[in-house]
Amino acid sequence: DSGVTQTPKHLITATGQRVTLRCSPRSGDLSVYWYQQSLDQGLQFLIQYYNGEERAKGNILERFSAQQFPDLHSELNLSSLELGDSALYFCASSPQREFTDTQYFGPGTRLTVL
Amino acid sequence: DAKTTQPNSMESNEEEPVHLPCNHSTISGTDYIHWYRQLPSQGPEYVIHGLTSNVNNRMASLAIAEDRKSSTLILHRATLRDAAVYYCILKTSYDKVIFGPGTSLSVIP
Numbered sequence: 001d002s003g004v005t006q007t008p009k010h011l012i013t014a015t016g017q018r019v020t021l022r023c024s025p026r027s028g029d030l031s032v033y034w035y036q037q038s039l040d041q042g043l044q045f046l047i048q049y050y051n052g053e054e055r056a057k058g059n060i061l062e063r064f065s066a067q068q069f070p071d072l073h074s075e076l077n078l079s080s081l082e083l084g085d086s087a088l089y090f091c092a093s094s095p096q097r098e099f100t101d102t103q104y105f106g107p108g109t110r111l112t113v114l
Numbered sequence: 115d116a117k118t119t120q121p122n123s124m125e126s127n128e129e130e131p132v133h134l135p136c137n138h139s140t141i142s143g144t145d146y147i148h149w150y151r152q153l154p155s156q157g158p159e160y161v162i163h164g165l166t167s168n169v170n171n172r173m174a175s176l177a178i179a180e181d182r183k184s185s186t187l188i189l190h191r192a193t194l195r196d197a198a199v200y201y202c203i204l205k206t207s208y209d210k211v212i213f214g215p216g217t218s219l220s221v222i223p
Contacts, residue, residue: 002157043158043201043213056209090157099209100146105157 003027004106006091012112018079021109025072025093031055032074033094033103034066038087049074050097078111086113118202118214125220126192134187134217136202141182145212146205149176149187151198152216158201161187197221 003026013019025032034046036059045058049068060066063081068074078085088110092103119137126132138147148163162169162176164185169176175188189196202214 002159004157042215045211045213048209058211092157099211100148100163100205102160102163105150105159108157 002104002106004091004093004104006089006106006109008109009107010110010112012114013081014114015081015083017081017113018077019081019111021076021078021089021091021111023074023076023091023093023106025074025091026104029093029095029104030072031094031097031101032068032072033092034060034074034076035090035092035105036087037090037108038084041087043090046076048099055097056099081113083113086111118204118212120200120202120214120217122215123218123220125222126189127222128194129191132189132192132196132219134189134200134202134219135184136186136214137184138202138204138212139183141204142206144206147176147178147182147185148203148205149174149200150203151196151200153195153198161200163205192219192221194221194223 005024007022030051033048037043046060048056066076088108090108092105094101094103149161150158152158164176177186199216199218201216204212
């Protein structure tokens with residue numbers, strides 16, 4: 001158990017809808033990262049937040065957004081969903097802001113868009 | 115852009131050493147080499163990382179070529195619990211991350 005929790009575990013929704021994925025980092029970790037894992041694209045980094053501020057951006061679509069709250073939990077919002085957004089979404093956390101720090105991954109949220 | 119390549123799959127006998135290769139011929143001077151593994155139905159798990167020198171920890175060793183264009187993750191004695199997909203990842207201090215395609219390791223009892 002990495003200490004990172006993600007909810008929900010599974011999510012099934014329809015095209016055009018909007019969903020919110022939630023992540024609670026390990027106690028004391030200030031950075032949260034979001035990743036997408038799909039069969040055709042593999043693992044892709046989406047975005048990093050550090051202590052409430054956006055720190056780094058990867059291949060995140062404009063339809064997706066994230067935020068980190070004062071209690072350090074984070075949410076990833078996916079809107080205007082398409083079939084191709086079906087994937088596993090992982091959250092990871094690390095103690096500091098450096099991207100090269102060891103990251104601790106949560107169990108993931110499996111999103112299915114029908 | 116930097117890129118990593120890994121074999122799709124490898125097999126090892128239980129209790130034997132495993133050498134998992136990764137090529138990253140376009141690596142930059144500031145790119146760290148990280149290895150994570152993903153067990154079935156779980157999130158990735160940190161294994162080891164390095165910049166230039168070889169590294170050892172309780173899980174594995176990382177051997178980095180002198181020119182840094184390749185690296186090898188070494189599991190000294192494979193166990194059934196080591197069966198996983200192993201990802202070689204380049205991370206820059208400028209916040210870019212390049213994932214390899216991963217090597218699926220099977221361990222034969």
